[in-house]
Amino acid sequence: MAISDGQFRLGVVGAAIMLVLVMTFMRFCGSVTIPPKPAPPRPTGSQSQLLTKGAATPAVYQEFLQRDAVAAGVRTPSIAEMSRKLVYRGDDARRVLEVGEPAIEVAGVKLRVARDGNTFVLDITNVTTSDLAYSVLSSPTPNNSGCMSAQPVLFNAMVIEKGGTVRRVECIWRTGMALAITSVQTLEVSPLSAYYLSTLPPRTVGVEDRLARGHQAPETSEKCSSVVSQAVRSGLEQGQIGWRDLVDFYARHRCQTYRFPASYRSFKADAERPIPDTAAGM
DSSP: OOOOOOHHHHHHHHHHHHHHHHHHHHHHHHOOOOOOOOOOOOOOOOOOHHHHHHHSSHHHHHHHHHHHHHHHOOOOOHHHHHHHHOEEEEEOOOOEEESOOEEETTEEEEEEEEEEEEEEEEEEOSSSSSSSEEEEEEESOOOOTTTGGGGHHHHHHSSOOOOEEEEEEEEOTTTTTTTEEEEEEEEEEOOOOOOOOOSSSGGGOOHHHHTTTTTTOOSSSOOOOOOOOOHHHHHHHHHHHHOOHHHOOOOOOOTTOOOOOOOOOOOSSSSSSSSOOTTTTT
């Protein structure tokens, strides 16, 4: 059957309209919606918890040892070396030192008092063959009133190098003054441990402000916090945590990264437990 011109034109127009409709639909309605890519899983925990998780690995700990040894200018120790028991000496006998008397030797150090201008000072000499972390508890007598007004001299309040001597200001000088020594404790430490302890604020291990204010720490771009947790403070007050425990920990752990766990106690044997020690409390 023949198609008339009118029918042909109507067919062409209809096809054109259908083509326009299809193209319009494809442009505005026909695009395929692709669901957004799911976000990658994120590690859980606070920033400090995540830092602790990473720093707890032996590989990261070893990297810290290498980097810190370079900063300190000393040989990099192995993890096994950092896990050794530290030689400890302690003496709680009360002694009274007076100006002009010879030095006394106790727990690896020699002690002698002197007058230096208008200040009363204590000289502490390391007589061991190793760098020495030390604690000398003292009290000027007959009283220590006004001692905080004495001008401190800069010294290392944490460590005495092998064969070295530190001089610390005890109080302003008054005629007849003496110094009561009530406790002396020392730990032999490696060169890197000596560096670690020297960067630590002395108040962190219980050194009183009268003496801690003169501490001169090594220059470092990373500072250590002097904040002590309530659990550790309570342990110190109750005698459950001692100077030896705190120093033993920070001799093995950089204070910029690791915080003392309240459950930590000083090593009594080589490799007594793994380090770094990041037990609960960090």
